[in-house]
Every structure is written in structure tokens, then in C-alpha cells.
Amino acid sequence: MTYLFLVTAIALLTSVGQMSLVDLAILNGVICLIAFIIDSSLFVKRYEIQSVCYERIENITPENKDTLIADLKLRTGLNVVAVDIEHIDFLRDVAQLKVSYLAER
Incomplete structure (x- = not known):
């Protein structure tokens, strides 16, 4: 949904904007760069x-x-980093765990 919104916003800015082609290209590039940085794992742990x-x-x-x-x-x-218990089987003395861990880059 976010990318759909970004594409719509870029299309509206390009069609209605009163800027030169260079300014529009720079603005569209900045918007795409910001979306890429936010979506990438540069600042967020996966x-x-x-x-x-x-x-x-x-x-x-x-x-x-x-x-x-x-x-x-x-x-x-x-x-x-975290463990959640999904199911406990006391007859077999086992538990099904959901383990969250930091992904390797």
C-alpha cells in the first residue's frame, strides 16, 4: 500500500507540478531514495x-x-532475542517454541 501511495503521489506531483523537469526529477529521486532508505535494513534490525x-x-x-x-x-x-511458547505437551515433556533472532546480514 505504501508503494501504491508513493506512485500516486509522484504521478500527481509530476502532472500538476509547476516545476522544471530537472526539479521534478530531483524531487522524484529524493522521494524514491527516502522510501528505499526507510524500507532497507540500514537502520532497522531485521x-x-x-x-x-x-x-x-x-x-x-x-x-x-x-x-x-x-x-x-x-x-x-x-x-x-525473544521466545514465545506456542504449545506445551506434558505427556511427552516437550514444548513448541517460536524463537525470534537477529538475522545475519
């Missing part, structure tokens, strides 16, 4: 999500959150 079946059920309690994250970092080698 996170990815991975689903993990985790068997150390004692670590999924809120008081062991730091232990859980440290264990996941050690076992997966990923820079884990």
Missing part, C-alpha cells in the same frame, strides 16, 4: 522467526526465561 521443539520443559517457566534464551543460543548458534 528479525527472523524459527519454530523449535524444545525438550527441557523446566526452562519454559517465566523465572527461567534467561536460562531458556541462553540454552537456545548455545544449542542453535543463533542470536536469540
Whole structure:
């Protein structure tokens, strides 16, 4: 939707604008450059999500959150920043976790 709005705005500026062609080209270029910078990962950290079946059920309690994250970092080698519990199976002593980690660039 954002790109649709940008294309519409650029089209309106180009058709109605009372500027020279050089000024319009510079303005359109600046608008496109700003959209590219905002959409790129230059200033924003990109996170990815991975689903993990985790068997150390004692670590999924809120008081062991730091232990859980440290264990996941050690076992997966990923820079884990957050963990959400999707499902707990007490019969098999496993939990399905949604692990958020910093993506490699």
C-alpha cells in the first residue's frame, strides 16, 4: 500500500507540478531514495522467526526465561532475542517454541 501511495503521489506531483523537469526529477529521486532508505535494513534490525521443539520443559517457566534464551543460543548458534511458547505437551515433556533472532546480514 505504501508503494501504491508513493506512485500516486509522484504521478500527481509530476502532472500538476509547476516545476522544471530537472526539479521534478530531483524531487522524484529524493522521494524514491527516502522510501528505499526507510524500507532497507540500514537502520532497522531485521528479525527472523524459527519454530523449535524444545525438550527441557523446566526452562519454559517465566523465572527461567534467561536460562531458556541462553540454552537456545548455545544449542542453535543463533542470536536469540525473544521466545514465545506456542504449545506445551506434558505427556511427552516437550514444548513448541517460536524463537525470534537477529538475522545475519
